[in-house]
């Protein structure tokens with residue numbers, strides 16, 4: 198059984214076919230990356246898989262079950278989690294409270310909690326607080342557990358978002374440009390974190406423009422262009438593929 202399968206998927210915005218008859222399969226286990234030029238449809242694909250958009254046509258199967266059109270919180274409960282291209286952090290809150298609120302937003306809450314409810318979530322039970330602290334340590338934020346998010350560096354906030362997405366114990370984690378805005382040292386640490394997440398049994402799907410990161414961590418790379426599958430393969434196959442070089446990597450891609 199494949200973990201995630203997309204079949205003949207379509208979504209257009211006005212006249213633009215953002216996703217165009219796209220079929221692909223994500224097998225459980227390894228680290229997958231989805232690459233391609235800006236506007237290729239990578240984020241739209243994540244939005245379709247996570248229930249933000251409903252496809253106009255085609256199927257999305259998660260563990261052989263049709264999930265197209267299901268609500269994001271239902272999908273989170275089934276084991277799908279994601280991070281966003283633009284940071285989605287609650288500011289004016291501590292790092293650990295972000296995780297605790299995220300646990301609830303992603304699982305059993307169908308609407309933004311009222312202020313009263315928010316307070317009760319943050320007070321939380323000790324078990325959730327402990328789990329949240331463990332997650333922060335797992336992503337390398339052990340020093341920031343009680344820190345206010347307003348005072349945290351950008352790289353730490355990106356990790357915080359990853360920790361929050363792991364709070365629902367997903368089977369698959371979709372990361373949308375996690376290295377964007379990170380310095381080389383932070384990107385190196387992210388490489389290690391992605392491998393650690395995969396080793397913990399979570400299937401990772403990475404959308405990323407940092408080709409050093411992509412080529413280094415990926416077992417399987419999918420290339421999109423104009424909403425279509427251009428090709429897929431191992432890092433070695435992709436960096437030498439003439440179509441990928443022409444559409445995205447350029448000649449220097451061979452040296453990645």
Ligand SMILES: Nc1ncnc2c1ncn2[C@@H]1O[C@H](COP(=O)(O)OP(=O)(O)O)[C@@H](O)[C@H]1O
Pocket residue numbers: 210213214215233234235236237238239240241242
């Ligand atoms: N909400 C939207 N409304 C209109 N057009 C959109 C919307 N989201 C994406 N698009 C268009 O769909 C195409 C794919 O965009 P996107 O999925 O964001 O690409 P990528 O993440 O690969 O850069 C682009 O042409 C983009 O302009």
Ligand SMILES: [Mg+2]
Pocket residue numbers: 239240241282
């Ligand atoms: Mg995008």
